Amino acid sequence: MATTPIINPYDGSVIDTVPECTEQDVRAAISRAAAVAKPMADLPAYKRGAILNNTAQIIQNQADALARLMAQESGKPLKYTRGEVSRAVETFTFAADEARRLHGETIPMDAAAGGVGRIGYYVRVPVGVIAAITPFNFPLNLVAHKVAPAIAAGCPVVLKPAPATPLTSLRLADILREAGLPEGACEVVTGGADVGNWLVSDPRIAMITFTGSPPVARKIAEKAGLRRTTFELGGNAATIIDEDANLSHAVSRTVMGGFAYSGQVCNSVQRVYVHRSRYDEFRGRLVEGTEKLVIGDPLHDTTDIGPVINEAAAQRIEQWIQEAVAQGATIASGGTRHGTMVAPTILENVTDNMQVMCAEVFGPVVSLVPFDDFDAALDAADNSVFGLEAGVYTRDINRAMRAVQRLNVGSVMINDVPTFRVDQMPYGGNKESGIGREGPRFAVEEMTTLKMVVINVGT
Numbered sequence: 001m002a003t004t005p006i007i008n009p010y011d012g013s014v015i016d017t018v019p020e021c022t023e024q025d026v027r028a029a030i031s032r033a034a035a036v037a038k039p040m041a042d043l044p045a046y047k048r049g050a051i052l053n054n055t056a057q058i059i060q061n062q063a064d065a066l067a068r069l070m071a072q073e074s075g076k077p078l079k080y081t082r083g084e085v086s087r088a089v090e091t092f093t094f095a096a097d098e099a100r101r102l103h104g105e106t107i108p109m110d111a112a113a114g115g116v117g118r119i120g121y122y123v124r125v126p127v128g129v130i131a132a133i134t135p136f137n138f139p140l141n142l143v144a145h146k147v148a149p150a151i152a153a154g155c156p157v158v159l160k161p162a163p164a165t166p167l168t169s170l171r172l173a174d175i176l177r178e179a180g181l182p183e184g185a186c187e188v189v190t191g192g193a194d195v196g197n198w199l200v201s202d203p204r205i206a207m208i209t210f211t212g213s214p215p216v217a218r219k220i221a222e223k224a225g226l227r228r229t230t231f232e233l234g235g236n237a238a239t240i241i242d243e244d245a246n247l248s249h250a251v252s253r254t255v256m257g258g259f260a261y262s263g264q265v266c267n268s269v270q271r272v273y274v275h276r277s278r279y280d281e282f283r284g285r286l287v288e289g290t291e292k293l294v295i296g297d298p299l300h301d302t303t304d305i306g307p308v309i310n311e312a313a314a315q316r317i318e319q320w321i322q323e324a325v326a327q328g329a330t331i332a333s334g335g336t337r338h339g340t341m342v343a344p345t346i347l348e349n350v351t352d353n354m355q356v357m358c359a360e361v362f363g364p365v366v367s368l369v370p371f372d373d374f375d376a377a378l379d380a381a382d383n384s385v386f387g388l389e390a391g392v393y394t395r396d397i398n399r400a401m402r403a404v405q406r407l408n409v410g411s412v413m414i415n416d417v418p419t420f421r422v423d424q425m426p427y428g429g430n431k432e433s434g435i436g437r438e439g440p441r442f443a444v445e446e447m448t449t450l451k452m453v454v455i456n457v458g459t
Helices: 023-035 037-042 045-061 063-074 078-101 141-153 167-178 193-201 214-224 247-263 276-290 311-326 374-382 397-406 440-446
Strands: 003-007 014-019 105-107 118-126 130-133 157-160 186-188 207-211 228-232 238-241 271-275 330-333 345-348 365-371 389-393 411-414 448-456
Touching: 014 167, 023 037, 023 157, 023 186, 023 193, 037 118, 045 063, 045 078, 045 141, 045 167, 063 078, 063 167, 078 141, 078 440, 130 141, 130 193, 141 157, 141 167, 141 207, 141 440, 157 193, 167 186, 193 214, 207 214, 207 440, 214 228, 228 440, 238 247, 238 374, 247 276, 247 365, 247 389, 271 276, 271 374, 276 330, 276 345, 276 365, 311 330, 311 345, 311 365, 365 374, 374 397, 389 397, 397 411, 440 448
Parallel strands: 130 157, 130 207, 157 186, 207 228, 238 271, 238 389, 271 365, 345 365, 389 411
Antiparallel strands: 003 014, 105 118, 118 448, 330 345
16 A cells, blocks of 8 residues: 655654555445444443543543644644643543433424324434544644544544644544444544545545635535535634723734744634724734744744644745735734744735735734724724634723624634634634534534424324
8 A cells, every 4th residue: 555654844754654545445444434333323322421531531641642743743832732632632521521411302292283292302313424524733633523523423433634644643543442432433544635535425424524725615515415514614813902902911812823833723813903002012012922932843842833834835825925025015023934934924014905814824924904993993804705713802892792793703702812712612614714613512413413203192
């Protein structure tokens, strides 16, 4: 079997190799998952919960090794991969809770004249085999957000991790088997776009859950037909800093939200609208905080900023910065690249048609825009094809509630940046940011279907 090397984005070294799955390999993996669909559906809730709790415990026991593996294959600094391990433990624990409380409810049949003499209720049942396609930027926790709810729902899953970061997924599959998951209930197929196409086109797949880009999601949707899909497709998240904002908090959170993992986060801060009366102070403090970030080896504990995922991504980000400058933007900080290392960059004098504003940079680039009118800032923040999350810093409750009502996004963070997420909340976006929601409870709902039962007691 052909293999593919997995490259450390920081130093270019080969960490390991993984199989390049053939169509036969993918079909065989789906066959194994399909064969275990009925046993998984019949697995009692307490056993599914126990498997998920066991998985969380094993992940916790292997936290350091998993954190280092992620840092090596993704280039994410250890301080962030350690946090990702902790979040994955929570995600599996939340999913275990959902497995135990998955239920339906009764329906008042006699509310309709024709329903008199009948008892009605519905139950939730698993949809079947799930295809999960995950990105490189959270090799453990975004995988957990697809695999853990599938197990909680009683669905086997065939997982295709990102080609750049499959090692953590393969290790997770081993952990799941160690935790007691039946063979075939979590299959991992590795490779590129062909593997994904074979996976989503197979009629035995009942649901497709994908995190990635809108163009790829459209292609998947064409193949999905009447099957269920959940898409989380990123964004270019905006934050509004009003005139009464707590600047100390807003600055520190914007530095984190804009530059954590080199901006390779779906809800990373990308556009910041700052009230003109506070603009200069915010700008100065943001530049100061940004330039204190330590750039270097992701395996060093002191590193804040590591590489982006590969040279091609670094070149694209650099090109977008240079394009913005050519169109009139100015660089307040950063703007340089050395190999896969892109310096955290702050841009000013940007316009809405620049790619750094209207597209998803997926890199360490934050653009600042002054505003005079809060409602105009809301309009500007909402002027995007994306609608994942938004942040609003204000002490005015009326302005905060206007933001909640008017911003067409999946989540509004008041007095925080849009990069905030805890793993039990519903997470997903509107417009081109996706369809459906993740978070164990909400993903389980997507991965189950309702079966109505009516008992005629009048005969």
